[in-house]
Amino acid sequence: MTMLTSLSRRMSNDERAEAARERLLSRPFEPLFYADWQRAVFLHYEVDPVALQRDVPFPLDLRDGKAYVSLVAFTMHAMRVRFGGKLGAWLCQPIATHDFLNARTYVRCGDERGIFFLTEWLSSALCVWLGPVTFGLPYRLGRMSYRHDPESGALGGVVSAPRGPRSLRYEVELEPGAAFEVSPSGSLTEFLLEHYTAFTSRGRKRRFFRIWHQPWRQAPVRVNVVENSLIPTVWSWFESAELVSANYSPGTENVWMGWPHKIGTLDHGLRG
Numbered sequence: 001m002t003m004l005t006s007l008s009r010r011m012s013n014d015e016r017a018e019a020a021r022e023r024l025l026s027r028p029f030e031p032l033f034y035a036d037w038q039r040a041v042f043l044h045y046e047v048d049p050v051a052l053q054r055d056v057p058f059p060l061d062l063r064d065g066k067a068y069v070s071l072v073a074f075t076m077h078a079m080r081v082r083f084g085g086k087l088g089a090w091l092c093q094p095i096a097t098h099d100f101l102n103a104r105t106y107v108r109c110g111d112e113r114g115i116f117f118l119t120e121w122l123s124s125a126l127c128v129w130l131g132p133v134t135f136g137l138p139y140r141l142g143r144m145s146y147r148h149d150p151e152s153g154a155l156g157g158v159v160s161a162p163r164g165p166r167s168l169r170y171e172v173e174l175e176p177g178a179a180f181e182v183s184p185s186g187s188l189t190e191f192l193l194e195h196y197t198a199f200t201s202r203g204r205k206r207r208f209f210r211i212w213h214q215p216w217r218q219a220p221v222r223v224n225v226v227e228n229s230l231i232p233t234v235w236s237w238f239e240s241a242e243l244v245s246a247n248y249s250p251g252t253e254n255v256w257m258g259w260p261h262k263i264g265t266l267d268h269g270l271r272g
Helices: 003-009 013-025 049-054 085-091 125-135 188-193 236-240
Strands: 033-047 067-081 098-109 112-122 139-141 143-149 154-160 167-173 197-202 205-212 217-220 222-228 242-257
Touching: 013 205, 033 049, 033 143, 033 167, 033 188, 033 222, 033 236, 049 067, 067 085, 067 143, 067 188, 067 242, 098 143, 112 125, 125 139, 188 217, 188 242, 222 242
Parallel strands: 112 139, 112 197
Antiparallel strands: 033 067, 033 242, 067 098, 098 112, 143 154, 154 167, 167 222, 197 205, 205 242, 217 242
16 A cells, blocks of 8 residues: 555545545546436445456455445436536436446556446436447446335335346335434445546546545445345356445535546546
């Protein structure tokens, strides 16, 4: 571990978020998009690092020698381009709001830590076409049915492939009156939730893009994964993955999402 990375581990959540904001804005014309990420369920799995590394083109960011994959189910709402005002928002309407299931892991590139998307299911067929050619994102079309509504006592979801019986089905129990708080600095929860750089790989092209948002306000939850036959259809090593924790967040508003950049333009320094 480099000294710079060691220092970044000791940053508070607010300091890490502010550093991410300044880093994103250090490039011209950033950000590209704004959006709200609503009602997010995080399922965190410990996986075999050797098997995982074979399928990840970046060095894994291990935590105490352990590798993790997180499944993140949420709704992206009101995505709009930064430029163009009402016209820009109108142009984004066909892709502005849709459901996601991200399967992501944690990697390093130089001194920068971030996430790498293994695969992503989403409910917008148009985005499934746009994401790979623009950002190199591994999008797949999925059928989503989210009940992320703890106020009514309903918290769970189903994500299925467009054809066939394979699906992810989960039920979540949130403690009544649970307080949504920022993850403690230096905790495993912070490591799993708070990242502001995303790395992608498609063919021979490797890219990154940066994001910024306020630190996630979340609460730990109990989860019952009724079925998880979906992820192993893409990654066979996931059959032996062990669910270690889960979180629920009401979401975060006004997320900034940056332009895609070539990895060769990644600058180095203190990263969070």
